[in-house]
Amino acid sequence: MAEQHYDHQHTEAKWQRAWAEQETFCVTEDPARPKYYCLEMFPYPSGRIHMGHVRNYAIGDVVARYKRMRGFNVLHPMGWDAFGLPAENAAIERGVHPQIWTQENIAYMRAQLKRMGLSYDWSREIATCEPDYYKWNQWLFLEFYKKKLAYKKHSAVNWCPSCETVLANEQVEEGRCWRCDSGVIQKELEQWFFRITQYAEELLKGCDQLTGWPARVLTMQRNWIGKSVGVEVDFPLAEPAPGLPAIRIFTTRQDTIFGATFMSLAPESPLVERLIAGRPEAVAVREFVARVSRQEKAVRTAADREKEGIFTGAYAINPFTQAKIPIWVANFVLYEYGTGAIMAVPAHDQRDFEFATRYGIPVRLVIQKPDGTLAEPLPAAYEDEAGALVNSAQFSGLGVAEAKAKLADYVEAKGFGTRTVNYRLRDWGVSRQRYWGTPIPIIYCQACGTVPVPAADLPVTLPRDVPLTGKGSSPLARAAQFVQVKCPKCGGAGRRETDTMDTFVDSSWYFLRYCSPREGARPLDPAKAGHWMAVDQYIGGIEHAVLHLLYARFFTRAVRDLGLIKVDEPFLSLLTQGMVCKETYRCEEHGWLFQDDLAGSEQDGWRCKQCGRPAEKGRVEKMSKSKKNVVDPERLIATYGADTARLFSLFAAPPEKDLEWSDAGVEGASRFLGRVWRLVHDMTPIIAGFATEAPAASVAASSRASSVTIALRRLTHRTIRKVTEDIEREFQFNTAIAALMEFVNGLYKFTAETREAGKAGEAAALREAVDALVLLLSPFAPHIAEELWAATGHATSLARERWPLYDAALIQEDVLTIPVQVNGKVRSKLSVPAAWSKEQVVAASQSDVKVREWIQGKTVKNIVYVDKRLVNIVVGDA
RNA sequence: GCGAGAGUGGCGGAACUGGCAGACGCGCGAGACUUAGGAUCUCGUGGGAAACCGUGGGGGUUCGAGUCCCUCCUCUCGCACCA
Numbered sequence: 001m002a003e004q005h006y007d008h009q010h011t012e013a014k015w016q017r018a019w020a021e022q023e024t025f026c027v028t029e030d031p032a033r034p035k036y037y038c039l040e041m042f043p044y045p046s047g048r049i050h051m052g053h054v055r056n057y058a059i060g061d062v063v064a065r066y067k068r069m070r071g072f073n074v075l076h077p078m079g080w081d082a083f084g085l086p087a088e089n090a091a092i093e094r095g096v097h098p099q100i101w102t103q104e105n106i107a108y109m110r111a112q113l114k115r116m117g118l119s120y121d122w123s124r125e126i127a128t129c130e131p132d133y134y135k136w137n138q139w140l141f142l143e144f145y146k147k148k149l150a151y152k153k154h155s156a157v158n159w160c161p162s163c164e165t166v167l168a169n170e171q172v173e174e175g176r177c178w179r180c181d182s183g184v185i186q187k188e189l190e191q192w193f194f195r196i197t198q199y200a201e202e203l204l205k206g207c208d209q210l211t212g213w214p215a216r217v218l219t220m221q222r223n224w225i226g227k228s229v230g231v232e233v234d235f236p237l238a239e240p241a242p243g244l245p246a247i248r249i250f251t252t253r254q255d256t257i258f259g260a261t262f263m264s265l266a267p268e269s270p271l272v273e274r275l276i277a278g279r280p281e282a283v284a285v286r287e288f289v290a291r292v293s294r295q296e297k298a299v300r301t302a303a304d305r306e307k308e309g310i311f312t313g314a315y316a317i318n319p320f321t322q323a324k325i326p327i328w329v330a331n332f333v334l335y336e337y338g339t340g341a342i343m344a345v346p347a348h349d350q351r352d353f354e355f356a357t358r359y360g361i362p363v364r365l366v367i368q369k370p371d372g373t374l375a376e377p378l379p380a381a382y383e384d385e386a387g388a389l390v391n392s393a394q395f396s397g398l399g400v401a402e403a404k405a406k407l408a409d410y411v412e413a414k415g416f417g418t419r420t421v422n423y424r425l426r427d428w429g430v431s432r433q434r435y436w437g438t439p440i441p442i443i444y445c446q447a448c449g450t451v452p453v454p455a456a457d458l459p460v461t462l463p464r465d466v467p468l469t470g471k472g473s474s475p476l477a478r479a480a481q482f483v484q485v486k487c488p489k490c491g492g493a494g495r496r497e498t499d500t501m502d503t504f505v506d507s508s509w510y511f512l513r514y515c516s517p518r519e520g521a522r523p524l525d526p527a528k529a530g531h532w533m534a535v536d537q538y539i540g541g542i543e544h545a546v547l548h549l550l551y552a553r554f555f556t557r558a559v560r561d562l563g564l565i566k567v568d569e570p571f572l573s574l575l576t577q578g579m580v581c582k583e584t585y586r587c588e589e590h591g592w593l594f595q596d597d598l599a600g601s602e603q604d605g606w607r608c609k610q611c612g613r614p615a616e617k618g619r620v621e622k623m624s625k626s627k628k629n630v631v632d633p634e635r636l637i638a639t640y641g642a643d644t645a646r647l648f649s650l651f652a653a654p655p656e657k658d659l660e661w662s663d664a665g666v667e668g669a670s671r672f673l674g675r676v677w678r679l680v681h682d683m684t685p686i687i688a689g690f691a692t693e694a695p696a697a698s699v700a701a702s703s704r705a706s707s708v709t710i711a712l713r714r715l716t717h718r719t720i721r722k723v724t725e726d727i728e729r730e731f732q733f734n735t736a737i738a739a740l741m742e743f744v745n746g747l748y749k750f751t752a753e754t755r756e757a758g759k760a761g762e763a764a765a766l767r768e769a770v771d772a773l774v775l776l777l778s779p780f781a782p783h784i785a786e787e788l789w790a791a792t793g794h795a796t797s798l799a800r801e802r803w804p805l806y807d808a809a810l811i812q813e814d815v816l817t818i819p820v821q822v823n824g825k826v827r828s829k830l831s832v833p834a835a836w837s838k839e840q841v842v843a844a845s846q847s848d849v850k851v852r853e854w855i856q857g858k859t860v861k862n863i864v865y866v867d868k869r870l871v872n873i874v875v876g877d878a
Numbered sequence: 879g880c881g882a883g884a885g886u887g888g889c890g891g892a893a894c895u896g897g898c899a900g901a902c903g904c905g906c907g908a909g910a911c912u913u914a915g916g917a918u919c920u921c922g923u924g925g926g927a928a929a930c931c932g933u934g935g936g937g938g939u940u941c942g943a944g945u946c947c948c949u950c951c952u953c954u955c956g957c958a959c960c961a
Contacts, residue, residue, distance in 0.1 A: 219881075659890090662904070667904080668902095668904055672903085734892085735901080735902080737902080737903090738901065742902065817898085824942045870942090872897080874941045
């Protein structure tokens with residue numbers, strides 16, 4: 001028999017080879033066709049792909065293949081986010097050079113991705129650790145430096161006192177060093193920054209344009225940028241210090257300024273020292289400041305951290321009440337935000353309230369609730385903005401919103417201060433004291449100072465042999481050959497910057513590089529980037545909702561302002577796929593257990609293979625090595641094939657929701673493909689005589705409109721519509737695949753009947769159905785689809801075929817089933833011609849035997865008719 | 879605490895604008911073909927003996943509510959001293 005068993009290994013390898021040899025998915029700019037840029041977040045080459053990758057890239061590949069079939073010229077590239085810490089750890093732990101380790105991983109993972117049958121243009125592959133790529137990181141850095149978008153300043157870094165090293169944020173786990181578990185402290189270092197805050201307002205406003213992004217990602221971006229509109233106000237000192245007549249604060253609640261009964265400074269503020277100099281309080285205050293800044297990050301940032309502070313001995317004057325108010329230092333005031341000093345209004349700010357209560361500072365009510373029920377002493381701060389001002393001189397009686405405006409006017413008119421906007425977004429610190437990253441292209445010269453490496457000297461390549469110990473600061477600092485350099489300006493002795501760039505820099509513009517990946521003179525070819533950008537559909541994990549996406553949006557604007565591209569936003573539409581999860585198992589003796597470490601069964605209970613104790617079934621959690629609930633895609637693909645792996649991960653849940661792993665679900669996906677395989681091969685002899693071209697025409701020509709033909713064609717065209725709409729509507733692949741399953745179930749019924757009849761018209765309609773099935777299946781399971789396409793007599797690759805279109809006329813039913821309700825409960829179902837009018841359907845429903853039982857002896861009060869859908873007869877007692 | 883999202887059969891999940899709840903898959907049951915089948919094909923499968931009851935609980939709007947409104951509960955994910 002022709003069908004035999006479906007051999008996925010052979011078939012998948014065969015088509016992967018064919019696609020590669022024919023360069024099926026290589027693209028160039030084509031003015032004749034609309035472009036479509038489909039992009040999935042590129043992976044870190046950690047060694048092997050995981051199920052999250054499978055899902056991410058399966059989703060992206062369906063989009064790319066579907067859009068291609070819809071006539072778009074699709075750019076679908078892939079590459080490697082290849083710089084990063086794990087490579088350095090491998091070097092420290094196993095003595096493998098990061099470059100070797102990375103290259104080997106890339107080679108392995110590339111082969112894995114190829115085995116998934118993903119329709120990438122591999123000729124555009126990039127790896128960020130290659131000098132050809134990171135050269136342009138450096139080039140962009142220098143352009144930013146020219147525009148003062150890159151600058152250097154002192155800043156606090158995470159420091160592990162035991163390892164004596166700087167830690168990246170992601171190496172700090174709950175305030176502790178990931179390696180030795182010591183408490184991480186903050187240490188001041190000179191670091192490079194990108195001035196992302198210059199674009200804060202634009203990045204915020206841009207969110208409104210991103211209609212193709214999930215609302216929650218936009219919310220997270222907006223919150224991260226954190227715009228606050230308020231005023232800065234000077235509070236004069238009661239006894240001005242030399243050169244320090246006043247302390248400037250920032251507030252968004254200027255309406256409460258009459259309630260400011262003290263001030264608080266951040267412990268880090270340099271003003272503290274100037275205020276306490278020569279006072280008896282100085283010693284105690286210094287001690288307090290030292291204690292707070294010595295505190296570990298985890299302790300300092302804990303949510304329930306107790307508010308504490310110390311009085312400086314100095315007083316300020318509230319410019320509105322003229323009251324003399326004490327100046328404190330408080331642990332909860334942030335030096336980095338606003339002016340590092342606040343006016344404290346205990347009646348209307350919970351933090352100030354707690355502080356005031358603890359230290360016996362007066363609480364002054366200045367906003368009264370609309371119902372007037374607030375009375376002193378307050379049990380807690382009233383922070384709500386509903387209400388009116390009281391105890392606020394000429395401003396008393398104003399509503400909060402109005403008072404904010406009037407007080408801001410007043411502050412400006414009197415010269416007390418100015419309206420100000422603050423963002424919680426901070427400039428992006430890009431210096432990393434690591435080896436495996438892009439060297440920052442800067443030289444320090446005794447005579448000339450900070451000197452950028454001339455563009456002609458790029459790239460500054462990473463020296464190959466550098467001892468990596470994980471101790472101390474930048475590894476590059478120990479590479480004398482690298483550090484010692486002539487100053488490009490004066491030729492004198494210079495010293496290279498030894499920090500490397502944050503790897504987020506690499507991923508902030510890689511999507512631009514894909515447009516012209518081998519461009520040698522610039523980071524990108526403006527004509528090509530102009531053609532392809534922006535990315536039409538970006539797909540990746542929600543974990544990048546803030547940082548990566550925000551940095552990429554910033555880079556896009558910065559590169560735009562260098563004149564290289566024209567777009568403002570990099571990603572028009574964003575799909576954040578859910579996590580891949582699986583149940584966990586735990587043994588009280590041996591901890592988390594792999595599936596393979598379990599004995600027993602679901603019914604009889606699971607046991608630990610090692611000790612025989614019962615294994616407790618835990619909750620469904622994100623697949624992770626630590627929980628031992630991972631599934632290796634390689635095994636999955638080897639056993640079931642890439643098509644099954646893809647189909648399962650697309651069918652089990654909608655893309656943006658979490659997906660729960662299920663062995664049975666994989667079986668189901670595999671079984672479905674087997675069903676398709678057998679069905680199509682069963683039909684091949686029947687449909688062989690019918691042209692592969694224009695099946696619809698041959699159906700029409702030979703059809704004598706038998707009921708079988710009509711029903712078959714209706715099923716075919718309904719399926720085309722359903723699958724198309726589900727893909728177009730938010731990529732609902734799970735329901736699209738369900739529709740294909742229904743199609744196949746339906747076709748199985750037709751084959752039995754049709755083989756009996758064997759009429760020409762029906763065979764032609766079957767040809768149409770089978771062709772449609774294979775085409776509709778192809779984005780999801782491309783290998784088996786190609787094989788079936790060829791088996792049914794087609795000479796060309798499916799990948800270049802057009803997506804089928806449905807004929808609306810064929811979808812129409814001629815007989816409808818209308819449920820008839822009595823008082824909202826279904827009592828009967830009517831089969832009526834689709835052409836019937838309301839009156840005809842209503843009349844038929846009232847004469848229906850089953851309906852009559854329910855309306856007999858009752859008064860018909862109302863009849864609701866929903867066109868072509870339902871009748872509801874409302875009756876009451878006679 | 880604040881913000882967002884979600885609670886539907888034994889399980890994963892369907893149900894676009896209010897209109898037959900449970901598509902599709904898994905699991906389970908029955909049958910067919912078989913030396914055999916954990917393969918394949920067909921049929922059935924929310925609960926209940928039934929009237930009826932069923933989309934986290936309670937209330938409301940409506941001829942009609944999984945869907946809209948109010949309220950409460952639970953879970954998940956973000957942000958958590960940003961003045």
